[in-house]
Amino acid sequence: MKKKNIIIWAIVVVVVIIAGYFSFGGHKAAQNKTVTIGIMSGEKQEDAIWKSVAATAKDKYNITLKFKKFTDYSQPNKALAEGDVDLNSFQHYAFLNAWNKANHSKLVPIGKTFITPIRLYSNKVKNVKDIADGSTIAVPNDATNESRALFLLKNAGLITLKKDTDLATVKSIDKNPKHLQIKELDASQTARSLSDVAAAVINTNYAQAAKLNYKSAIYVEPVNKDSQQWINIIVAKNKDKNKKEYKEVVKAYQTAKTKKEIQKEYGTAEIPAWNIKLK
Known part of the structure; x- marks a missing residue:
């Protein structure tokens, strides 16, 4: 009987450990998400802005942002379409529309970032x-x-x-x-x-x-009502446009903190555009 009790207690301990893992360790692992974003290289100001966004994404949504940098505008959309990145952020509406048309693709905007007068x-x-x-x-x-x-x-x-x-x-x-x-x-x-x-x-x-x-x-x-097409955006594959963590990345970007960071890095050269009113 004593031996039987020991076996029972051993089973109980194992069950508790497993339950604890799934309740805490497993849950934590499930919540710790990584999103890779394609951006352009050589932009220290943009790096600083994305560093701020990454901190918000981690602190508020437990999302780790990773970045893949590209050297010219022809690369990030192809990388997104082929699954090398989860999102990209480098282009405005007009560029995306033209790229989709030329490449018979269905990449879609999921959030506005900024507008930069050329x-x-x-x-x-x-x-x-x-x-x-x-x-x-x-x-x-x-x-x-x-x-x-x-x-x-x-x-x-x-x-x-x-x-x-x-x-x-x-x-x-x-x-x-x-x-x-x-x-x-x-x-x-x-x-x-x-x-x-x-x-x-x-x-x-x-x-x-x-x-x-x-x-x-x-x-x-x-910058006026004709400038809508030049607003920069965060872009995803059409099938991923409603993905929760991608929407959270957008939320992490569209904050007062990011707005201050944009103004710090660019002054008036770059204008936050997620709530801009174009007249």
């Missing part, structure tokens, strides 16, 4: 009006950013575009009174071209990487 920089002139006849202007060569750059040149009064132009290319230019030469370059190369061209339209992340002061730009894209 800018025209020059090492040779201080005012758009001083750009000489026949000058060369560098623009990004990816479809959406090239379109955005051409609309910037239109708004700056340097060119006009054909009526009802949506996604602009150099073929969309209607009038070019200064006979400007439009030089299409990879977005990452536009800042480096400044010594060779009269002016260049440069995305803010690449301007920051090149240590250009955004306040030195000779023209800034206006």
Whole structure:
């Protein structure tokens, strides 16, 4: 009987240990989630912002954020579509729409992050009006950013575009009174071209990487109701758009803490956009 009692107690102890594991250790393991996000490399300011978001995600939602960095805009969506990352955050609505169309894909936005007015920089002139006849202007060569750059040149009064132009290319230019030469370059190369061209339209992340002061730009894209397509977003696969932990990543980003971090790192060069009102 004594031996039987020992066996019974041994079984009880094992059951308690197993139950304890699933109640505490197992539960903890289930709640500790990791999400990998694709972002662009070479952006210390963005790294600082995501470090802040990662701390919020960990503290509030027990989500560990990991990051995979890419060197050009053609990579992060492909990585997401192929499952190399869980989410990405590098693009605006217009870029995503164009990529989905070109690649027959169904990546979807799940949260807004910020909007960055694109800018025209020059090492040779201080005012758009001083750009000489026949000058060369560098623009990004990816479809959406090239379109955005051409609309910037239109708004700056340097060119006009054909009526009802949506996604602009150099073929969309209607009038070019200064006979400007439009030089299409990879977005990452536009800042480096400044010594060779009269002016260049440069995305803010690449301007920051090149240590250009955004306040030195000779023209800034206006932010208004037409700017919705340029708001940057967190993107997921369509099948994952309602995944709880991905929604929590968005919540971790869209906080007053993140807003302060954006303002700290970028000043007014980058504008938090999850609750922005475009007039």
